[in-house]
Amino acid sequence: MAISLVKTSPPAAEPKPPLLEVRNIEVVYHDVVFAVKGVSLTVAAGQVVTLFGPNGAGKTSLVRAISRLLQSVEGEIRSGSVRFDGNALDTLAPHQIARRGLYQIPEGGNVIKELTVRENLLLSQFCRDGRGSLNDDYARVVDRFPLLKTREAQLGGYLSGGEQQMLSMAKALLANPRLLVLDEPSLGLSPMLMQENFGALRELNRDFGIAILAIEQNARVALDIASYGYVMESGRVVYDGPAEQLRENREIQEFYLGLEGGLKKSFRDVKHYKRRKRWLS
Amino acid sequence: MELFVQLLLTGIALGSGYALGGIGFVLIYKATGVFNFSHGQLTMAGAYFFYMFQVQLGLPPWWSVPAAVASMFAVGVLIERVCLRRMVGEPAITIIMLTIGLGALLRNLVGLVWGTQPQAPVPLFEPGYLSILSVQIPRVYVWTLVAAAIFIAGFVVYFRKSAQGIAMRAVAFHQDHAALSGISIQRVFALSWGLAGVTAAISGIMMVQLVGLDLSMDARGLSAFPAAILGGIDSIGGVIIGGLIIGAAESLAGGYLDPYLGGGAKEVVGYVVLLLILMLRPYGLFGTPEIRKV
Amino acid sequence: MSNFFYRNYRLSYIEDRSLLHGLQNFWTKFWLVALVVALLLLPLVLQKYWIYTLNLAAIAVIGALGLNLLTGYAGQISLAHASFLAIGAYSTAALAKAGAPFLLVIPLSGAIAALVGCLIAIPALRLKGLYLALATLAFFVIVDFAIRKAEFLTGGGAGTHVPSPSMFGYTLSGDQSFYYLSISLATLCAIFVANLQRTWVGRAMMAVRDSDIAAEMAGISIFRTKLTAFALSSFLGGMAGSLLGYYLQFINPDNFSLSVSVAYIAMIIVGGMGSVTGSILGAVFMTLLPEVLRISIHVLSRVLPALDVESKGAFVEGAVYGLVIILFLMFKPEGIARFWRDLLVYFRSWPFAH
Numbered sequence: 001m002a003i004s005l006v007k008t009s010p011p012a013a014e015p016k017p018p019l020l021e022v023r024n025i026e027v028v029y030h031d032v033v034f035a036v037k038g039v040s041l042t043v044a045a046g047q048v049v050t051l052f053g054p055n056g057a058g059k060t061s062l063v064r065a066i067s068r069l070l071q072s073v074e075g076e077i078r079s080g081s082v083r084f085d086g087n088a089l090d091t092l093a094p095h096q097i098a099r100r101g102l103y104q105i106p107e108g109g110n111v112i113k114e115l116t117v118r119e120n121l122l123l124s125q126f127c128r129d130g131r132g133s134l135n136d137d138y139a140r141v142v143d144r145f146p147l148l149k150t151r152e153a154q155l156g157g158y159l160s161g162g163e164q165q166m167l168s169m170a171k172a173l174l175a176n177p178r179l180l181v182l183d184e185p186s187l188g189l190s191p192m193l194m195q196e197n198f199g200a201l202r203e204l205n206r207d208f209g210i211a212i213l214a215i216e217q218n219a220r221v222a223l224d225i226a227s228y229g230y231v232m233e234s235g236r237v238v239y240d241g242p243a244e245q246l247r248e249n250r251e252i253q254e255f256y257l258g259l260e261g262g263l264k265k266s267f268r269d270v271k272h273y274k275r276r277k278r279w280l281s
Numbered sequence: 282m283e284l285f286v287q288l289l290l291t292g293i294a295l296g297s298g299y300a301l302g303g304i305g306f307v308l309i310y311k312a313t314g315v316f317n318f319s320h321g322q323l324t325m326a327g328a329y330f331f332y333m334f335q336v337q338l339g340l341p342p343w344w345s346v347p348a349a350v351a352s353m354f355a356v357g358v359l360i361e362r363v364c365l366r367r368m369v370g371e372p373a374i375t376i377i378m379l380t381i382g383l384g385a386l387l388r389n390l391v392g393l394v395w396g397t398q399p400q401a402p403v404p405l406f407e408p409g410y411l412s413i414l415s416v417q418i419p420r421v422y423v424w425t426l427v428a429a430a431i432f433i434a435g436f437v438v439y440f441r442k443s444a445q446g447i448a449m450r451a452v453a454f455h456q457d458h459a460a461l462s463g464i465s466i467q468r469v470f471a472l473s474w475g476l477a478g479v480t481a482a483i484s485g486i487m488m489v490q491l492v493g494l495d496l497s498m499d500a501r502g503l504s505a506f507p508a509a510i511l512g513g514i515d516s517i518g519g520v521i522i523g524g525l526i527i528g529a530a531e532s533l534a535g536g537y538l539d540p541y542l543g544g545g546a547k548e549v550v551g552y553v554v555l556l557l558i559l560m561l562r563p564y565g566l567f568g569t570p571e572i573r574k575v
Numbered sequence: 576m577s578n579f580f581y582r583n584y585r586l587s588y589i590e591d592r593s594l595l596h597g598l599q600n601f602w603t604k605f606w607l608v609a610l611v612v613a614l615l616l617l618p619l620v621l622q623k624y625w626i627y628t629l630n631l632a633a634i635a636v637i638g639a640l641g642l643n644l645l646t647g648y649a650g651q652i653s654l655a656h657a658s659f660l661a662i663g664a665y666s667t668a669a670l671a672k673a674g675a676p677f678l679l680v681i682p683l684s685g686a687i688a689a690l691v692g693c694l695i696a697i698p699a700l701r702l703k704g705l706y707l708a709l710a711t712l713a714f715f716v717i718v719d720f721a722i723r724k725a726e727f728l729t730g731g732g733a734g735t736h737v738p739s740p741s742m743f744g745y746t747l748s749g750d751q752s753f754y755y756l757s758i759s760l761a762t763l764c765a766i767f768v769a770n771l772q773r774t775w776v777g778r779a780m781m782a783v784r785d786s787d788i789a790a791e792m793a794g795i796s797i798f799r800t801k802l803t804a805f806a807l808s809s810f811l812g813g814m815a816g817s818l819l820g821y822y823l824q825f826i827n828p829d830n831f832s833l834s835v836s837v838a839y840i841a842m843i844i845v846g847g848m849g850s851v852t853g854s855i856l857g858a859v860f861m862t863l864l865p866e867v868l869r870i871s872i873h874v875l876s877r878v879l880p881a882l883d884v885e886s887k888g889a890f891v892e893g894a895v896y897g898l899v900i901i902l903f904l905m906f907k908p909e910g911i912a913r914f915w916r917d918l919l920v921y922f923r924s925w926p927f928a929h
Contacts, residue, residue, distance in 0.1 A: 067461065069461070094460040095460050095462075096459055096465075099463045124463075234565055239410055373705060376654050378840055382897045384897070385893060385894075392893070393891065396887075483763045559698060559706055
C-alpha cells in the first residue's frame with residue numbers, strides 16, 4: 001500500500017475491515033495499579049476517531065499499550081490484543097509497530113530537543129521503509145510548514161510549545177503512516193495554534209487518507225474533527241458513538257462540553273451530579 | 282623551552298590516543314547509559330588481535346589493522362548481546378560491576394592465549410624523527426596523531442551526518458521518541474558497543490606503536506577515564522579536548538616531576554586531575570548536568 | 576509442639592527487638608550452638624593449609640562487612656577499599672615495630688584508616704553513582720602512589736616486615752592461635768554491623784541510600800551520615816588490613832592492588848548487598864573459590880597434561896573469577912544470601928509454594 005505525499009482523492013465510503021482493532025486491553029502498572037480495565041475500540045482506514053475523558057482515565061496508558069511502550073513506565077498488558085491491519089501486534093517491538101504504519105505522537109510531542117529541526121524531521125525516514133523519495137517529500141513537508149523551513153538548523157528545544165507540536169505534525173506527515181495516534185495534541189496550545197494544528201490534522205486525513213486516533217481532554221475540539229468518539233472514565237469506555245450523537249448527548253454536553261442547558265444550578269443539584277451519570281458503576 | 286615543546290607535542294600525540302579511546306566510552310554511555318569500566322581491557326584485546334593478525338598469521342600490516350578492527354567490532358556486539366541486553370534497568374552499581382568483571386575476564390583470557398611475555402609486533406611507521414618547530418619528534422608520534430585526527434574526524438562526521446548517527450543520538454537523548462520513530466533500540470545498542478570496540482581497537486593499535494605490547498596495557502588504557510570525565514562524559518568534542526589535556530599533563534608531569542619523585546608521576550597525574558574535576562566540576566568542561574528528580 | 580521447634584512470629588516486644596531473629600526457635604538455637612562449636616573445634620581437625628584459608632576468609636569477612644556497610648547500607652560505591660586495608664596494614668607495621676600490644680594496635684590501625692576515610696567523604700558528598708566510583712578510583716591510585724613513594728615509612732615497592740602480634744611478652748604464633756583471634760574479631764564485627772542495622776545510624780544510612788534529599792528533609796544530615804559510613808567502613812577495612820599484616824608478616828603495595836578492591840566488591844555482590852549474612856557468605860565464597868580453582872587446575876593438569884594448564888593457572892583463576900562475577904550479576908544479582916533465604920523459605924513452607 002504505497003501512499004505518496006501527493007494529494008489523493010478522499011477515501012471511499014464503503015465499510016472496510018478495521019485498520020486498528022483493540023480488544024479488551026487490560027493494563028496494569030507495578031503489578032498493582034489497574035489502569036485500563038478492558039477497553040475495546042476500532043478505527044477504520046481513513047477514519048478520524050477521538051477518545052476523550054478526564055484526567056487519569058487511562059487514555060495515555062491505552063495508547064502506550066497500543067504502541068507497546070509500557071516497559072519504561074513499568075506497566076504491562078495483562079490481557080487483550082491489538083490488531084493492526086489484521087496482524088496482531090503482541091510480539092512486536094515499538095519500532096516495528098511504527099514501521100508498519102502506526103505512528104504515535106505522545107503527549108507533549110515527539111520532538112527530541114537536543115537535535116535540530118532538520119535532524120528531527122530526518123528521523124521519520126525510518127518509518128518509511130524506503131517508499132518514495134525522502135528528499136522530495138522532505139521538501140514538500142517543509143514547504144507546507146514554512147515556519148520550520150526558517151528554523152531548520154535550530155535545536156528542537158528552542159522552539160515554542162506550539163511550534164514543537166507543529167514539528168511533530170510535520171514529522172508525522174513525512175513518516176507517511178496509515179494511522180496516526182495523537183495523545184493530547186491540544187495540550188498547552190493557544191487557540192490559534194490549536195486551530196492551525198487541527199487544520200493540519202484535517203488535511204492529513206482528507207488529502208492523504210491517514211486515519212487518526214486522537215486522545216483528548218478538550219472534547220469540543222476533538223468532536224469537531226472526529227467522525228466517531230469514545231468516552232473513557234476510570235479505565236473503561238463508558239460511551240461511544242458517532243460524533244453527532246455525542247455532541248447531542250446531554251451528559252456529555254454537561255460534563256465535557258461545558259454546556260449546562262442554560263439554567264443555573266443550586267449547589268444541592270451540583271452535589272448530586274455524580275448520581276445522574278448513568279454509566280458510572 | 283625545547284623540553285617543554287617536546288613534552289607538549291608528545292603529550293598531545295599520546296592524548297589523541299586517549300581521546301580516541303574516550304570516544305568509545307562516551308559513545309556507549311551516551312547511547313546506552315552504561316559506563317564501560319572494561320574499556321582498558323578492550324583496548325588491550327584490540328592490540329593483541331592486531332598482533333595476532335600481523336605477526337602470528339602473517340598478514341601484511343595494512344590488512345591486519347582492518348582485521349583487528351572488525352574482530353573488535355564483533356567482540357563489542359557480542360558483549361552487548363550476551364551480557365548487557367538482560368541488564369536493562371538494573372541499578373548503576375550492578376552494571377558497573379558487570380563491566381569490571383568483564384574487564385577482569387578479558388584480561389585473563391588475553392593472558393591465557395598470549396602469555397605474559399611482551400610481544401613485538403612490526404611497527405606500522407618507519408622509525409626516526411621528524412623535525413617540527415625545531416624539535417625532534419619521533420615519527421611515530423606524528424603519524425599516530427594524524428591517524429587519530431582522521432579517525433576522530435570520521436566519527437564526528439558519522440554522528441552528525443549519517444542516518445545511523447542521527448539515530449544513535451536520538452536513542453541517546455530520548456529512547457521512547459526514537460523508538461516511536463521506527464528506530465530499533467536494540468540495534469543501536471549493539472552498534473554502539475560495536476563501535477566502541479572499533480575505537481578500542483584503533484586506540485590499542487596506536488598505543489602499540491607508542492609504548493609496545495604487553496599485559497600492562499589495560500592500566501594505560503585506564504587513562505581514557507579521566508579524559509572522558511574531564512571533557513564531559515556526554516560530549517564527544519569534550520572528550521577529545523579532555524584527552525589532549527590529560528595526555529599533555531601526563532607528559533609534562535613525567536618530564537618535570539619525575540626526577541624529583543623517582544618516576545611514576547605520569548600515571549598519577551591523570552587521576553589527580555580526575556579527582557579535581559570531580560570535586561569542582563563533575564560534569565566536565567563540556568558536559569550537560571544531569572537533572573535529578575527527588 | 577510444632578510451636579516449640581519452629582515459629583516465625585514473635586510473642587513479645589523483646590523478641591521483636593532482638594538482634595538475631597529466630598532465636599525463639601529451638602532449631603535456630605540448635606544450629607547456632609552447633610556452628611559455634613564447629614568453629615571452635617575446626618582448627619583441631621583441619622590441615623594447616625585449610626586453617627590458613629579460613630584465616631584469610633575471616634579477614635575477608637571483616638573487610639567485606641566494612642564494604643557492605645558502605646555500599647550495601649549507605650549506597651556509596653567505592654573502589655578504594657583496598658587503600659583502607661593498606662593503611663591499616665602499614666599502620667600496624669609501624670605500631671607493632673614500636674612494640675605496642677596487638678589488642679591495642681588492631682583498633683588503632685582501624686582508627687587511622689577511619690581518619691583517612693573521612694577525607695574521602697568530602698568529595699563523596701556531592702557525587703553519586705558512577706562519579707563517586709571514579710573519585711574513589713582516583714583516591715585509590717593516589718594512595719597507592721603515596722605508599723610506593725613514602726619509602727621511609729612503608730618500604731616503598733619492596734614492602735616491609737610486620738612483627739608477630741604480641742602483648743606483654745606473649746606472642747601469637749601459628750595458624751591455630753591466629754585463627755581464634757581472627758574468628759573472634761570477625762564475630763564481633765558481624766554483631767556490630769548487624770546491630771547497626773536496627774539503630775538510627777543504620778537506618779539513616781539506608782535512607783540516604785534510597786532517597787537522600789527526602790532523608791535530608793526528614794532531618795537526617797546527609798553529610799554526617801556519609802561521613803559516618805565512610806569512617807566506619809574504613810575502620811573495619813583498616814582492622815582487616817591490620818590482621819592481614821600480622822598474618823602475612825610481610826606486606827608490599829601489591830597486596831593491596833585494585834584487584835583487591837574489585838575482589839571485595841565481588842564479595843558483597845556475590846554474597847548479597849546490604850546484609851551481614853551476605854558479607855559473610857560472599858567473603859567465604861570468594862576466598863574459597865581460588866583455592867578450589869587451584870585444586871581443580873592441579874587435578875586437571877594431572878588428568879590432561881597436554882593442556883599445560885598448570886603454568887597458566889593464574890590466568891585461568893582470574894578468568895573464572897571474572898566469569899563468576901558476571902554470571903552472578905546476570906542471573907543472581909541479589910547474591911547467595913538471597914538464594915539461601917529462598918531455599919530456607921522453600922523448605923519451611925513446603926509443600927506450599929510460598
